[in-house]
Amino acid sequence: MKRRDFLSRGWWPLWLLAVSFVSLVAVPAGGRTYRFVYCSDLHYGLTREFRGRSGVTASEVSRAMLAAFSQLPSTPLPDDGGVGAGTLAGKPDFVVCTGDIANRMEKGVQPAAQSWAQFCRDWGAVSDIPLYLVPGNHDVSNAIGYTKPLTPPRDATSAAGIFNRTMRPATAVGEADFDYARDRVRYVVPLDGVRLVMIGMWPDTLARGWFEREVAARDSVTPVLLFTHDPPDAEAKHFTNPIPPHGINARDGFQNLLADTCSVSSPEGNPHANWARLSAFVARHDCIKAYFHGDKNYNEFYEWHGPDGSIDLPVFRVDSPMKGEETSADERRLSFIYVVLDTRERRLTVRECLWNRAAAPGPLDWGDVSTLDY
Numbered sequence: 001m002k003r004r005d006f007l008s009r010g011w012w013p014l015w016l017l018a019v020s021f022v023s024l025v026a027v028p029a030g031g032r033t034y035r036f037v038y039c040s041d042l043h044y045g046l047t048r049e050f051r052g053r054s055g056v057t058a059s060e061v062s063r064a065m066l067a068a069f070s071q072l073p074s075t076p077l078p079d080d081g082g083v084g085a086g087t088l089a090g091k092p093d094f095v096v097c098t099g100d101i102a103n104r105m106e107k108g109v110q111p112a113a114q115s116w117a118q119f120c121r122d123w124g125a126v127s128d129i130p131l132y133l134v135p136g137n138h139d140v141s142n143a144i145g146y147t148k149p150l151t152p153p154r155d156a157t158s159a160a161g162i163f164n165r166t167m168r169p170a171t172a173v174g175e176a177d178f179d180y181a182r183d184r185v186r187y188v189v190p191l192d193g194v195r196l197v198m199i200g201m202w203p204d205t206l207a208r209g210w211f212e213r214e215v216a217a218r219d220s221v222t223p224v225l226l227f228t229h230d231p232p233d234a235e236a237k238h239f240t241n242p243i244p245p246h247g248i249n250a251r252d253g254f255q256n257l258l259a260d261t262c263s264v265s266s267p268e269g270n271p272h273a274n275w276a277r278l279s280a281f282v283a284r285h286d287c288i289k290a291y292f293h294g295d296k297n298y299n300e301f302y303e304w305h306g307p308d309g310s311i312d313l314p315v316f317r318v319d320s321p322m323k324g325e326e327t328s329a330d331e332r333r334l335s336f337i338y339v340v341l342d343t344r345e346r347r348l349t350v351r352e353c354l355w356n357r358a359a360a361p362g363p364l365d366w367g368d369v370s371t372l373d374y
Helices: 058-069 112-124 137-144 157-167 205-216 272-284
Strands: 033-039 047-050 053-057 094-097 131-133 186-190 195-199 224-227 288-293 300-304 313-317 335-342 347-354 365-373
Touching (some): 053 058, 058 112, 058 335, 131 157, 186 205, 313 365
Parallel strands (some): 094 131, 195 224
Antiparallel strands (some): 186 195, 300 313, 335 347, 347 365
């Protein structure tokens, strides 16, 4: 596991057929303890080596991970000084997954419609707790096009599916009707004493404006845990193409996933000005206590200081079960993140849960841990 700065060493997934999409009114802060699974980057459509076989599908790997979730109620947490230390992990109250449900449809990867159908079947098999979703860059690129050829050229099924499941429009958006400029995923899950703010894909100018109007203006005090796909220092290529006519094309290499125009002209550059706007936003809203993301496909617990070192934002990155930088080569490191959150004491502990230690079904193990007092 990679880690920086503040790291301290140390089932029931569901298919939410009706996401608990709740109002933005703050809940009185009486406080209680919540337990939840955090995962990301499922990448349906890919295959990998898994438990002695090659070519194992993302569907099979996800089902194995879901089976591991069901072991949590009988698995003790480590005696690490964190929230809930030494007690049973317990049944999760909910699951959060921050996108890349479908892999991009390159090089023979199946259409997004097939990936979404497999995801709904697998995760719908265990449906007694909420699942909160946001889209990832693969989901969106399948819908709007990419800098390289896709087959089919567009398939918005997973992007539209995530939008419909989370935002619950009066009329569901069909694959052919999905409009990324309009159909953005942004919602709040108010808990007792804390709010989960779900943003796809990154807190760009549209998402920041929504947050200030619909979240901070209504309650600027109750703590916020922010969940999104991209890291705070999102890659330049994810921003809108700054080169006229600003489209998605192989020459320029920009993917137009974020509303902000990229501040640098190379998709491989470092868009410090874009990052600085996010840093200033976080500084204005001290209710934002932590930032959770996927995309880069390894676990890392770190602090983001912004491009000018002006903030100290705790960040938690989670690995992918299909294309992890480390776990692609060593499946014994496959993991998800398990969070135990005490809203009365304003304390949370993030633990790396290793679910495939023997490259076979077996007991869960614990890896790195970080506890945050907020």
